[in-house]
Amino acid sequence: xxxxxxxxxxxxxxxxxxxxxxxxxxxxxxxxxxxxxxxxxxxxxxxxxxxxxxxxxxxxxxxxxxxxxxxxxxxxxxxxxxxxxxxxxxxxxxxxxxxxxxxxxxxxxxxxxxxxxxxxxxxxxxxxxxxxxxxxxxxxxxxxxxxxxxxxxxxxxxxxxxxxxxxxxxxxxxxxxxxxxxxxxxxxxxxxxxxxxxxxxxxxxxxxx
Amino acid sequence: xxxxxxxxxxxxxxxxxxxxxxxxxxxxxxxxxxxxxxxxxxxxxxxxxxxxxxxxxxxxxxxxxxxxxxxxxxxxxxxxxxxxxxxxxxxxxxxxxxxxxxxxxxxxxxxxxxxxxxxxxxxxxxxxxxxxxxxxxxxxxxxxxxxxxxxxxxxxxxxxxxxxxxxxxxxxxxxxxxxxxxxxxxxxxxxxxxxxxxxxxxxxxxxxxxx
Numbered sequence: 001x002x003x004x005x006x007x008x009x010x011x012x013x014x015x016x017x018x019x020x021x022x023x024x025x026x027x028x029x030x031x032x033x034x035x036x037x038x039x040x041x042x043x044x045x046x047x048x049x050x051x052x053x054x055x056x057x058x059x060x061x062x063x064x065x066x067x068x069x070x071x072x073x074x075x076x077x078x079x080x081x082x083x084x085x086x087x088x089x090x091x092x093x094x095x096x097x098x099x100x101x102x103x104x105x106x107x108x109x110x111x112x113x114x115x116x117x118x119x120x121x122x123x124x125x126x127x128x129x130x131x132x133x134x135x136x137x138x139x140x141x142x143x144x145x146x147x148x149x150x151x152x153x154x155x156x157x158x159x160x161x162x163x164x165x166x167x168x169x170x171x172x173x174x175x176x177x178x179x180x181x182x183x184x185x186x187x188x189x190x191x192x193x194x195x196x197x198x199x200x201x202x203x204x205x206x207x208x209x
Numbered sequence: 210x211x212x213x214x215x216x217x218x219x220x221x222x223x224x225x226x227x228x229x230x231x232x233x234x235x236x237x238x239x240x241x242x243x244x245x246x247x248x249x250x251x252x253x254x255x256x257x258x259x260x261x262x263x264x265x266x267x268x269x270x271x272x273x274x275x276x277x278x279x280x281x282x283x284x285x286x287x288x289x290x291x292x293x294x295x296x297x298x299x300x301x302x303x304x305x306x307x308x309x310x311x312x313x314x315x316x317x318x319x320x321x322x323x324x325x326x327x328x329x330x331x332x333x334x335x336x337x338x339x340x341x342x343x344x345x346x347x348x349x350x351x352x353x354x355x356x357x358x359x360x361x362x363x364x365x366x367x368x369x370x371x372x373x374x375x376x377x378x379x380x381x382x383x384x385x386x387x388x389x390x391x392x393x394x395x396x397x398x399x400x401x402x403x404x405x406x407x408x409x410x411x412x413x414x415x416x417x418x419x420x
Contacts, residue, residue, distance in 0.1 A: 002223075002235040002243050002252060014217035014224030014231060017349055018413040021215050021222070037214050038349040038413065075375035077382065082375055089370030096373070098386055104394055105370045108363065138249040142227050149401065152360050152367075159367025162315060165308050166372065170287075170382070173375070202228045206247050 015040050049197035050128050050204070056192035057120040063185040064117055068110065071176035073160075075167070086110060086178055112151035113189060119144035120192065127201070133208050141205075145198060153186045216410075216417060223254045256408035260334055266403035267330050273392045273399070274323060280389035283369050287382045295389055296320065296365060318364045319393070326400045329355045333407065340415040352409045359404060362397045366390060 011024045017040030027033065027045025035042050046052070068086050075082040087110060094102035123141045126134050134140065164173055217224050223234045227250035234254055237243045242251045256262075281293035294302065296319050304312035329351055336348060372384045 002232045002246075004230065004232055004246060012231060013229055014222065016224065016226065016229075017353070017409050018214075018345075019216040019218055019224070019410040020413075021217050021220060038346060038409070040349065040353070040409075073371070073375060077378060080378055080381065082377060084371070084374035088374035089367075092373045092377070093370060093386065096386060098391060101366065101370070101386065101391055101394055104398065105366065109367070109370075138228075138245075138247070142248055142250055145227070149357075149360055149405075152363055155361055155363045156367045158314070158318075158361075159364045160371055162303075162311060162364060162368040163371040163375075165303065165306070165311055166368070167375070169306070171376075199229060202230070202247060 013042060015042060043199065044197055046195055046197035046200065049195055049200045050124055052195035053120060053192050054124045054128055056188050056195060057117055057124070060117045060185060060188045060192060061121065063181045063188060064114065066181035067178045067185055070178040070181070072178040072182070073176060074174040075171055076174065077171040083176075086182065108150055108152040109156045112147040113153055113185075115147045116144050116151055116189065116193075119147075120196075123201070123205075127204055127208070133205055137205055141198075141201065148193065151189070153182070153189060157183065157186060216413070218254055218410075218414075219417065223252060225250055225252050226256070255410060255414075256406065259406055259408040259411060260337060262406040263330060263334055263403045266399050266406060267327060267334070270323075270396045270399035270403065271327055273396050274327070277389050277393035277396050280392065281387035282365060282389040282393060283372065283387050284385040285372075285376070285382065286385060288380065291385075293387065296393065299365070315364060318361045322358055322362045323396055323400060326355050326359055326404065330400070330403055330407065333412065337411045337415070340418065341412075342415055345412050345416060348412050349409055352404075352407065352412075356404045359397065359401045362400075363394075366394050366397070 012021050013024050014021055015035040015038060017035055018038035020035060020037045022035055022042055024043060027043055029045050029047040032044040033042045034040065070085070071083045072086045072088070073084050075084070087106065090102045090106035093105060119140050122134050123137050123144065126132060167173055217231065218234065221234050222231050224231055225245040225248060228245060228248035230245055230247045232245065232252060235243060243253070244250065245252045278296055281295050282299065284291045284293040300312050300316050300319070303315060333348060333352055336343065369384070369386055369390055373386060376382050376384045
């Protein structure tokens with residue numbers, strides 16, 4: 001293992017965008033600093049980051065369950081009805097022999113968002129309640145951070161909008177409870193990642209081990 | 210201009226790319242990976258084989274971009290008659306149906322974003338190869354945009370998955386997915402991986418060379 005850098009007189013970080021060493025400082029809530037050389041965001045000031053993120057993640061868990069259990073959309077054409085849940089599209093693609101597409105749609109609309117929600121709860125709950133840090137917290141929290149760009153709930157919602165318009169001339173579409181839960185889930189997961197300050201989590205994890 | 214900044218690399222340090230912890234620079238023994246003592250991520254001074262990886266993924270995506278646009282992404286079969294749509298013809302249909310704003314959105318997400326991403330990444334990779342010192346701050350901004358905008362290209366894929374889930378009414382109406390959809394999804398995933406593999410710090414290393 002490489003040794004950690006000697007404690008400098010002022011705390012520093014290396015910018016991920018350009019490798020410049022920049023001094024860190026305490027930030028007021030909502031403020032953020034950008035690297036003076038390349039403009040990459042270096043620090044985000046978040047008060048009560050862990051508590052807020054936990055609250056949003058727990059709300060997200062409820063909405064995620066609703067969004068996956070209840071009917072997402074009902075399609076009515078000439079007296080015939082067809083109901084679909086969130087996972088139906090992935091299953092249909094899989095059954096049609098398009099396994100790759102099915103897995104991709106499943107992971108981006110259900111899998112990665114689930115990894116983020118459950119991962120956050122798994123890492124942050126013991127941290128918040130001063131328990132022993134969760135096992136493999138480093139790997140789990142890294143997975144949560146890495147899965148960010150692959151969870152595409154808001155993109156999915158736009159896809160629903162386009163499908164809605166395409167079908168509106170031939171049939172009637174009725175959004176179900178899961179659709180509204182899904183829309184709320186987008187708000188809540190966005191809030192969760194906006195209130196998350198990974199630096200605070202890493203330092204707190206470090207202090208507890 | 211960069212004289213005011215000392216890079217971690219020059220100071221004999223490296224920042225963990227996953228948790229940001231500053232570490233003393235060290236090279237791994239062959240066959241061994243250095244791991245961050247805080248978050249257990251593999252650490253390295255720069256992302257390994259960044260340019261090769263990005264170039265390979267980018268070229269694959271560029272090749273697949275052709276079938277993604279030539280082949281239909283889906284076919285609507287209604288009363289025995291089929292109507293196929295490619296990415297572009299789907300946008301044209303939206304526009305003809307009067308949904309200009311939606312057509313523009315899909316055009317932006319499905320046509321413009323993949324092309325601009327590929328061209329932009331190619332430009333960044335070439336600029337690093339040539340050790341360019343041209344406007345590094347603007348190139349850094351370009352990279353951040355490329356990195357964040359890619360996921361929006363998935364709109365069409367999600368649209369298809371919803372249509373496939375809903376429209377299965379036997380001979381009244383069904384949706385069949387075309388080869389174009391698989392190719393297009395591959396383009397989106399490959400360009401996302403390509404931009405993640407690119408190390409923006411390489412652009413700034415050229416400014417360090419004669420110091």
